[in-house]
Amino acid sequence: MASPDAQKIAPRARHSTIRAMKRFAPLVLLASLALVIFSPLAMAAATAAAPAPAAKAPDKSPAGPIATAISTVTGIAISPLLGTAGFGIYKWATAKDDAERAKLPWFAQWTFFVPALLIVGICAFKDTLGTIVPPGLKKPLDVLETLENKFSGLVAAGAVIPLTMETVTGVLFGGKTSAVLPELATGSVATIHLAAFEPSSLLNILTVPFGVAVFCVVWLASHAINVLILISPWGAIDAALKGARTALLGLITLTANLDPWISAGLSLVVIVIAWLVAGWAFRLTVFGWIFSWEFVTRRCNRFTPAENENAMFAGDDLPAVPIRTYGRLVKKAGGGLEFAYRPWLVLAPRTAPVPGEGRALAVGRGAFFSDVLDAEDRTLFTLPPRYRGHEEALARAYQLSGVKAAGLRKAWDGLRGMIGDRASASTL
Numbered sequence: 001m002a003s004p005d006a007q008k009i010a011p012r013a014r015h016s017t018i019r020a021m022k023r024f025a026p027l028v029l030l031a032s033l034a035l036v037i038f039s040p041l042a043m044a045a046a047t048a049a050a051p052a053p054a055a056k057a058p059d060k061s062p063a064g065p066i067a068t069a070i071s072t073v074t075g076i077a078i079s080p081l082l083g084t085a086g087f088g089i090y091k092w093a094t095a096k097d098d099a100e101r102a103k104l105p106w107f108a109q110w111t112f113f114v115p116a117l118l119i120v121g122i123c124a125f126k127d128t129l130g131t132i133v134p135p136g137l138k139k140p141l142d143v144l145e146t147l148e149n150k151f152s153g154l155v156a157a158g159a160v161i162p163l164t165m166e167t168v169t170g171v172l173f174g175g176k177t178s179a180v181l182p183e184l185a186t187g188s189v190a191t192i193h194l195a196a197f198e199p200s201s202l203l204n205i206l207t208v209p210f211g212v213a214v215f216c217v218v219w220l221a222s223h224a225i226n227v228l229i230l231i232s233p234w235g236a237i238d239a240a241l242k243g244a245r246t247a248l249l250g251l252i253t254l255t256a257n258l259d260p261w262i263s264a265g266l267s268l269v270v271i272v273i274a275w276l277v278a279g280w281a282f283r284l285t286v287f288g289w290i291f292s293w294e295f296v297t298r299r300c301n302r303f304t305p306a307e308n309e310n311a312m313f314a315g316d317d318l319p320a321v322p323i324r325t326y327g328r329l330v331k332k333a334g335g336g337l338e339f340a341y342r343p344w345l346v347l348a349p350r351t352a353p354v355p356g357e358g359r360a361l362a363v364g365r366g367a368f369f370s371d372v373l374d375a376e377d378r379t380l381f382t383l384p385p386r387y388r389g390h391e392e393a394l395a396r397a398y399q400l401s402g403v404k405a406a407g408l409r410k411a412w413d414g415l416r417g418m419i420g421d422r423a424s425a426s427t428l
Helices: 004-049 063-078 080-093 098-102 110-129 135-172 180-186 200-231 235-258 260-276 278-297 391-397 407-418 422-426
Strands: 309-314 326-331 337-341 350-353 362-365 371-373 379-382 403-405
Touching (some): 063 135, 063 200, 063 235, 063 260, 080 135, 110 135, 135 200, 135 278, 200 260, 200 278, 235 260, 362 391, 391 403
Antiparallel strands (some): 309 379, 337 350, 362 371, 371 379
């Protein structure tokens, strides 16, 4: 047991740490904004200003463009909006003249990448400001950023990544296009000769799905950071997670300009790690989507819990079920509860028994979302936002012991109890 002097010193050290974090928060804010907004601009400017080597021939080997494409796809997947804007700035800055810039795709036009960088800067400001403001003031903005990341990821997967992978085919075949495509476009199928066939069309069919698959795997792992920020109660953790992701994107971009092989190797490491955590990231992505959508649409105002089957997420203390698995809590006809779910939402259905009887469980009402707790206050299930205000009805449906405060609300109740407001706290 710690001595009384040590017990007095610990709170002082904790308060000193908090004061130091608040003191340096403005510096962290400026550094984050500079890193997020100006690094793509500086990199593109340096690339445009650097003299092109006269004696070096373009790399037409199969490995060169593939390595560059892997790095590009991985970088965009880590942060779709920032990655797409940075890639667009690079193409815009390296264009020879205004006529060539006018032919660039939409993401390489200033009408896209300037507003995109402004949105990225606002998000960085929000995360840095979150270190010194209460969590409740930042969570609505976290929800909007989570939806933005999903939308920008969808756009990048459908438009930017296929175009990026098609450039691999163009480089491999010296910029040639398939001789078959013009004939098919005009309907002159009979005029196609065997000698006119080129493998570029077939390679496009193979490389584009591969690029989209790599993008989806890496994006799932990266998007998990947005969901972790969404459910995190501490702004300092949010800024650290966002800073680590931006630093990884910057490292891949920097190494791609120095040596594409190093960048491709780093990208392969990221891809392998993303593949290993794909299941966890997928469950977290589903959680973030449902949480954000129901928060924005205020579904709790149009929802009533069912009597025997309700959708929720598995908690970290439900045996034999991965955390945040989406399924339904079912009240069996013979008594007892079970959790029914489908792995990856589409595989064969499974069920898992819920430990304890209904009376041994309770609904823990939190500040942002509620949980189903066992007798030892361990989380068995996490409830989506649709259950806000319906905790009592859910407890009655499953014959639970009742509703009690949990999480930040429990801490707030304890604080109010300490100052003598026990009667008000007990009514929450």
